[in-house]
Amino acid sequence: MIIKRGSKGTDVRELQAALKELGYNIGVIDGDFGPATELQVEKFQESAELHPDGIVGKGTLRQINEALDAAGHPDLKFKIGDHPDPQEPTKRMKWVKVDADKIGDGYNRFYLREDVAEAFNAFRTDVLALGGVVSSAGAKRPLTDSKRSKSRSIKSLHYTGLAFDMALSSAMNNPAKDRYVIEEVGDRKWNVWCKTDNEDVPVRKIEGYTYHHTRKTVEARMFSITELAEKHGFKPIRARRYFMAGGHYAGAEWWHFQWEKGLTPGVSTFGGELMKIYTLEECRKFAPWEDTKHCVWKESWW
Numbered sequence: 001m002i003i004k005r006g007s008k009g010t011d012v013r014e015l016q017a018a019l020k021e022l023g024y025n026i027g028v029i030d031g032d033f034g035p036a037t038e039l040q041v042e043k044f045q046e047s048a049e050l051h052p053d054g055i056v057g058k059g060t061l062r063q064i065n066e067a068l069d070a071a072g073h074p075d076l077k078f079k080i081g082d083h084p085d086p087q088e089p090t091k092r093m094k095w096v097k098v099d100a101d102k103i104g105d106g107y108n109r110f111y112l113r114e115d116v117a118e119a120f121n122a123f124r125t126d127v128l129a130l131g132g133v134v135s136s137a138g139a140k141r142p143l144t145d146s147k148r149s150k151s152r153s154i155k156s157l158h159y160t161g162l163a164f165d166m167a168l169s170s171a172m173n174n175p176a177k178d179r180y181v182i183e184e185v186g187d188r189k190w191n192v193w194c195k196t197d198n199e200d201v202p203v204r205k206i207e208g209y210t211y212h213h214t215r216k217t218v219e220a221r222m223f224s225i226t227e228l229a230e231k232h233g234f235k236p237i238r239a240r241r242y243f244m245a246g247g248h249y250a251g252a253e254w255w256h257f258q259w260e261k262g263l264t265p266g267v268s269t270f271g272g273e274l275m276k277i278y279t280l281e282e283c284r285k286f287a288p289w290e291d292t293k294h295c296v297w298k299e300s301w302w
Contacts, residue, residue: 001081002300003056007033015056015064018076019044022067042241051153052240057300059154059291083294085280086271093276095161099124100136103179106167111140113161113277116259120164123232130223131198133179135167137255143278143286154288155301160273163258164234166192166225172252175208175216180225182254184209188238190254193222211249233261265298 003011013031020026024040041060042052048063056064058080065077096117102108112120124134141158148154157163171180171192183191183206193206201221208218226236234257243251263273271293274283283289295301 001057001061001078003033004300005033005035005038005054012037014076014078015041018064018068018073018078021073021076022064022071039241046242049148051149051155052242053153053155053302055300055302057291057295059288062291083290085283086269086275086293088280089272089276092278093161095140095277101133103133103135103167104169106170107136107138110136110138110164111161112164112259115262116162119232119234119259119261123229123234126228126231127194127225130194130201131196132194132223132225134225135170135179137165137167139164143274143282146287155270155292155295157258159286160270161277162260162262162273163256166255166257168249168252168255171254172209172211172249175206175210175218178208181206181208181218181220181222182252183207184215188241188244190226190236190239192225192236192254194225195220195222197221211252213246229257233259235260263297266296268297269293270295270297270301 001011003015009031012033013029016026016029016037019040020029022044024044026040027036038054041056042054044064045052045060050060050063061078061080068074068076093114095111096114097109097111098117098120099109100107127134139158140161141156143159146154171178171182175181179195181193181195183193185191193204198221201223203219204222205217205219206222207215209215229236237253237256237258239253240251243249271283274286283293
């Protein structure tokens with residue numbers, strides 16, 4: 001069962017009733033999963049130390065069931081079905097080491113899946129040609145590192161080798177001095193600008209956002225890291241709702257880029273992507289495997 005924004009019917013009505021009994025301000029129980037229901041789902045996910053994506057799948061339902069038991073409402077619990085394991089691929093990909101530019105506490109190299117590494121190297125070549133840098137906070141996340149956290153998803157593309165993070169210390173501290181200037185562009189989205197001495201790059205005035213939720217206008221030669229990344233198939237993600245409400249810096253997410261070019265909406269699954277680099281035996285040791293293996297890209301997996 002997957003329930004998310006746009007869903008309608010009995011499942012949504014039962015979800016709304018369960019959340020209301022758990023103390024969430026769900027409003028009218030109408031069987032329509034709109035923005036209000038999505039917000040309350042995200043609040044529940046945060047309280048349960050789940051990544052607040054607003055999508056109700058097996059993992060979230062499991063936590064709702066536990067909360068209902070604790071609150072004395074076992075009659076409202078949901079049935080959670082089983083799903084078969086994905087098929088084994090005919091060939092597995094390798095992890096490939098790529099170079100990065102060390103800034104502050106960042107790294108000078110990290111690992112990506114081999115096809116993603118090729119795209120990243122082409123992206124970094126374009127950045128260096130403009131006099132820029134690509135800082136790093138790493139990329140590969142081991143399957144053993146699967147502790148629940150509202151700032152880290154158990155369906156993260158880091159597990160599949162499809163995402164990298166730039167160094168958190170390279171922006172949002174002091175836009176006047178940082179190498180990157182982070183511009184808010186609406187709907188919790190960012191544009192990452194990189195400063196350069198390359199005289200072919202125009203001077204721009206950008207209002208830089210900080211971890212302390214202040215803004216400072218910076219005038220310098222800058223080009224868009226975000227635009228270049230998208231050219232090579234890497235997409236940014238939105239800031240967490242709690243960060244934009246004045247919360248902890250870990251929810252800013254300006255640093256995260258993921259290679260969506262290799263994913264097919266409605267077809268690619270989280271489990272299938274994991275199995276492109278790990279054996280089924282290794283995947284089954286991933287603690288959230290049963291809750292995540294069936295999640296479909298752009299349906300139940302963002």
